[in-house]
Amino acid sequence: QVQLVESGGGLVQAGGSLRLSCAASGRTFSVRAMGWFRQAPGKEREFVAAISYSGGTTAYADSVKGRFTISRANFKNTVYLQMNSLEPEDTAVYYCAATYFEWTTTDSDFGSWGQGTQVTVSS
Helix, strand or coil, X not given: CEEEEEXXXXXXXXXXXXXXXXXXXXXXXXXXXXXXXXXXXXCCCEEEEEECCCCCCEEECCCCCCCEEEEEEHHHCEEEEEECCCCHHHCEEEEEEECCCXXXXXXXXXXXXXXXXXXXXXX
């Protein structure tokens, strides 16, 4: 079992930045790829970004490419999401997820999920 706890969400004006963190605990030795997903009110949960265990492979949703950066510090069992040039459309609950797969961006492949952190971008 892997437990994930997100932090760093909040209210920010359009054009601003936030950095989300996700700390993993428990059976972290089995974690490989990690990812961020988000769910806006009335919408389906969607993929945002993913990163391989080594950090050498990353992927982003088209809507956040060039604005968001995912990174990880394995010695701290932590993954980050740096979000710049935020837009009102980025408003959502952001979830951290972990998987035993070496690489995937499919949400059903992620077996561990955090409780989410709210990000609200005002116009």
